[in-house]
Amino acid sequence: MKLIKNENYIVEIADMNENGEGIGKIDDFIVFVSGALSGERVLIKLIKIKKSFGYGKLLEIIKKSENRVEPDCNVFKRCGGCTLRHMSYLAQLKLKTKIVKDAIERIGGFSDIQVLDTIGMDNPYNYRNKAQFPVGISKDGISFGFYAPRSHSIVDVSNCAIQNNVNEKIISIIKEFMIKYNIRPYDEKSHRGVIRHIVTRIGVFTKEIMVCVVIKGKKLPNADYLVKKLCQLSNISTIVLNHNNEKTNVILGDKISILYGKGFIKDYIGELKFEISPLSFFQINPIQTKILYQTALDFAEFKGDETVIDAYCGIGTISLFIAKKVKTVIGVEVISAAVDDAVRNAEINGISNVRFITGKAEEVIPDLYQNEGVFADALFLDPPRKGCDVRLINMIREVLPPKIVYVSCNPSTLARDLKMLGECYEIDKVQPVDMFCMTGHVETVVLLTRRKIQQN
Ligand SMILES: C[S@@+](CC[C@H](N)C(=O)[O-])C[C@H]1O[C@@H](n2cnc3c(N)ncnc32)[C@H](O)[C@@H]1O
Known part of the structure; x- marks a missing residue:
């Protein structure tokens, strides 16, 4: 069948992907349909045709999935944050298990691998400890919110159900301050204006709050007033300015000035205490992080x-x-500021049997083996979304540590790496953990054990 752009088609949705899109076919041509769920029959307008797949705009649900729920967010369709608010939480967890299993089978080439049920949250709301609100101008005045999918237009959201409720109050105070003193939001196109983003970090266990106002320039006029107003909220621990003068869509610049407090908040993962500054990386869902790490352990x-x-x-x-x-334990990390934090975190927690090395894992670890005679009884891998560097995988296949615990935030690259390790390792356990409820993302912990050498 010759497909025509902007024509309407009826599609059966057979599957879903990590972006929360329904996947269906028109004859053999694959179409991704945002907003459609597995098992649904939908009417779409074919809005984009690529060589081997296309995108459809959902026009009507002809047959509805039993997993469909009414999204409990009035900007769900416009906001680029959550992608699964229209799906029951139980179905989200099942979808994540399936995404991991499918990747391991399709990309990894494995069969008969048992993927355990995804560990979800008792309450999959208000779980994020970090919010980043871009600030801009809309027809209604100053707007704070989140970016629309694949765009930089701001969807006005002040209370978001996966964020902490206190953000709404923080935003309302900052809005009132900006109006009172006529402080302009930053405009990306003209590179003019002052306030670019509001970033908040909130200790899930300590309840401590950090407000970080990202500005272009050195000073925020009348900052004293803002500090006074924000401090009327309970648990405000620190208020900082982040200076970002670049023409960039990177949110934070590298300079911080403290307006109030110590410039960091504290929070816990399990019994471990961490000091979190605006620039330091910290997992956004500490409740599930503890479960993830405990599973790995x-x-x-x-x-x-x-x-x-x-x-x-x-x-x-x-x-x-x-x-x-x-x-x-020897930790290896490429970002030296993160290594500084790691050393400090070890001190804060009185842990002395750890050592941290700055460098690329694929360069540092071979060096540890060759020049320091280190032999790891177990190797933990927790790479970024692109997975492990092939040089590291090749080195692992030579030195063969007895156990590998692979923690992954991307099932596709996990499966690719497992395929390369599969010759030398058995996949013993696969446990997905839901760290990012209401989105299609999933973390997975995999235990690999070295295969026994066959004796002839
Ligand atoms: C998914 S994070 C994991 C961080 C940490 N394990 C945790 O649970 O918070 C991946 C980390 O790998 C670092 N990284 C990226 N490429 C690297 C490389 N080639 N060698 C070492 N570290 C790298 C990133 O800077 C980031 O801190």
Whole structure:
């Protein structure tokens, strides 16, 4: 059938992807339909045709999935944040398990791998400890919100159900301040104006709040008034300015000035305490992070005398979480500021059997083996979305640490890396964990154990 752009078609939605899009076919041609769920029959307008797939705009649901729920957010369709608010939470968890299983089978080439049910949250709302609100001008005046999908137009949102409710009050105070003193939002096109973003970080366990006002320029006029007003809220621990003078869509610049408090908040993952400054990376869902790390630790079944390498260690959270259960941990991380945080976090928690090295995992770890005679009893891998560097995988296949615990935020690259490791390792356990409720993203912990060498 010759497909025609902007024509309407009826499509059966057979599957869904990580972006929360329904996947269906017109004959053999794959179409992605935002807003459609597996099992639905929908009427779409074919809005984009690429070589082997296209995109459809959902016009009508002809047959509705039993997993469909009324989105409990009035900007869900316009906001680029959540992608699964129209799906029951139980169905979201099942979808995530399926996404992981499909990737391991389709990309990894494995069969008969048991993927455990995704561990969800008791309450999948208000879980984020970090919010980043772009500030702009709309026809109704100053707007704070989130970007629309694939765009920089701001959808006005002040209370978002996956964020902490206090953000609404913070935004209302900042809005009132901007109007009172005529402080202009930053405009990306003209590179004029002052306030670019509001970033908040809130300790889930400590309740401490940091407000970070990202500005172009050195000073925020009448900042004293803003500090006074924000401090009327309970639990405000620190208020900082972040200076970003670049023409960029990167939110934070690298300079901070403190208006109030110490410039950081504290929070916990399990029993570990962390100091979180505006520029430091910290997992956005500490409740599920603890479950993720505990799963990784349980999978490793340490006896206490192990040397462990924690590759892609960030601010050292996994290294510190497992440190008490092993002899020594060596964390490897490419960003030196994160390594500084890791060293500080070890100090704060009184942990001394960890060591952190700045550098690329694929360069530092071979060096540890060749020049320091290190042999890891277990290797933890927690790479960014693009997965592990092939040089690291090749090196692992040579030195063969007995156990690998792979923590991944991207099922596709996880499956690709598992395929490369599969010759030498058995996949023993696969456990997805829902860190990003209401979105299609999923974290997965995989235990790999070295295959026994066949004796002839
Ligand atoms: C998904 S984060 C994991 C951080 C940490 N394990 C945690 O749980 O918070 C991936 C980390 O890998 C780091 N990274 C990226 N490429 C790297 C490389 N080639 N070698 C070492 N670290 C790298 C990033 O800076 C980031 O901190």
